Amino acid sequence: MSCECEKKLEAEFSTTKVDISLMDEVINKFNRENGNLISVLQDAQEAYGYLPLDVLQMIADRTGSKRAKIYGIATFYSQFRMKPRGKYIILTCQGTACHVNGSDAIAEALCEELNIKVGDSTSDWMFSLEEVACLGCCSLAPVIMINGEAFGNLTPKSARKIIKDIYASEKGEAGK
């Protein structure tokens, strides 16, 4: 039986139902070996794009860990997300070199172009905008990374253009 606190916490999660069977492969891969909880969560997020509540509960049951522990780990590391994300994940670098070279203005321009706040996704689920501590491309500051690809030496204008280009190519593909 779950207590009030747990219900309150559960309410924070997305209510979308997911296909839990994708998890079988992930769980079997790690075979309940010691010390693989983070890897399990990483693979689960890879499979679903985020960590749905059902998946977290299943991981707890199948690994024999307390639910609180799984939730604790998932919220400790910045990589894990409990909300669905867009097709393109934009990471804006918050590193020192980027800060000194005007990363705030880049983030502002992206927020305006996408009409969302940092941490949110666009309503068409095309883009999610997130902050990251440092992408390690400091000599090209300010930098953003979109789905693993880094873009450097940005200005607010060139940052907006990247978004426009992606939208344009998406529309082109949809039209085909």
Next chain:
Amino acid sequence: MKIRIGFGSCGIAAGAKKVTDKFSQILAEKNLSIDVSVTGCIGMCFYEPIVDIIDDNGVFTYAKVTPSMVEEIIEQHIVNGQPIQEHLVSTTEHPYPELKNQVRIVLKNCGIINPEKIEDYTENDGYKALNKVVNEMTPEAVIEEIKLSGLRGRGGAGFPTWFKWDAARKSKGSKDKYVVCNADEGDPGAFMDRSVLEGDPHAVLEGMIIAGYAMDANYGFIYCRAEYPLAIERLIIAIDQAREKNYLGKNILGSGFDFDIVIKTGAGAFVCGEETALIASLEGERGMPRLKPPFPAQSGYFGKPTNINNVETFANVPWIFNNGGAAFAAYGTKTSKGTKVFALAGKIKNGGLVEVPMGMTLREVIFGIGGGIKQDNEFKAVQMGGPSGGCIPRALLDTPVDYESINQTGAIMGSGGMVVMDEETCMVDMARFFLDFTCKESCGKCTYCRIGTKRMLEILDRIVVGKGNIEDLDTLQTLCTSIRDGSLCGLGATAPNPVLTTIRYFRDEYLAHIVDKKCPAKSCKPLLTYTIVAETCIGCTLCSQKCPAEAITGELKKPHEIDQAKCIKCGNCVTVCKAKAIAVE
């Protein structure tokens, strides 16, 4: 003839992929069969994308290559044998001037070899040191050689490497021992480890295997941060290749020694750079530090003896055995031996990676190799050591880079990030930036770190908007001392450093914010006043159109005016004004 293209994260971000595609396309069109290979970052990130043409006359390096230049390079250089002088930055006869004062031990292969081909590494003395170590040397002799070299941990604290290896070797805790490579390069503004992993992953593997042999460990982990996807990809390739060639696995090179390496991807937590937190994270837990002792050498990964070194430390090891510990110790100062790789970034002309002998002065690194400040602005400070370090002012530019001298300034050597700041950088804002970082990254275990950094951040937040008062400076100092003394791990203990060094060297900037309510660097927007200079204004109306607060009024072709009561200090008018008629005070 061979074409070599810089394919580090930086090169790719600058457009190396498009350039490579263009080369392949045109070479195919012209029916030329020339090998196009990729390489890591040579460190000259400001020149990316970099293309080397290697022929009988040597290496010719083209910088800032765009797809539109490719046809010309192929036509003139490759087909007609006429290098295009105006695009060349380096040739075998006249190599990069930036390399003149550098000594490359860690970076010797970066930007030269193809990191995805083990043959490229072995042709450049790769795995020679390993063969010598496992077949000719005793573990004790290996540790002795490292001791002779004077190698100290390159991750930040500078602990003697031989001592850690020796402690792990002598540890009686368990037969199973572990070697861990800390590739969780979390310092914002540092990218040495990323470049080494992307450019020369086998050197790190070789260093780890040698460490394993020295301390009688059979397992290794590389804990690499998820933000470095390319580094992870290349490590996976390198490990597979090394297994195939029996540099990893059972009975390595017929020596009877077994060793294997597994990659673990970090999930994003700065505190995991701390040894005990990293171990907790490897075990699948929240990455929270614990009290030392017991040290990891006694009780680390699941209670087993564990030795953790940084990427750059391991990358030094093969060179030491190929050239001797004494040759390594010949570089550097009395207490800091060898070289150090620095990541130059911020307001610097030639941003990138440099490797210099320890003891070179900051001035030589920043102005000699780094080329000075962008737009020839005034140098203000250099930030070393990330959130655990501090800002070193102009007066101390002649400080030599070695562990002790940098510590004396209040900063730390750290992992090697050097973020250069000019007159437009506000030092109070800088301190606020780092506090914001440590506050977010505090794991929450120790009260002083968890709550203290938050209180400090609140004070700095007040100061940068002009709401600080003079007592705040004393409160900050008190909090600094308490956080330093009341925190378990390095993250908390060093979190006050950015604030302490900026108060120490730039007290006048704090006072300007608190007393005069001004930001001398003109960076803290709430403290600025925007006015239009009537004589310069051409009355184009652009600013009034772009002003979100409708604070700018004026007729076409006549000087405009800003209503200070309405102005929200967004700075849009400065950005759009073509006549540079907006004065900022």
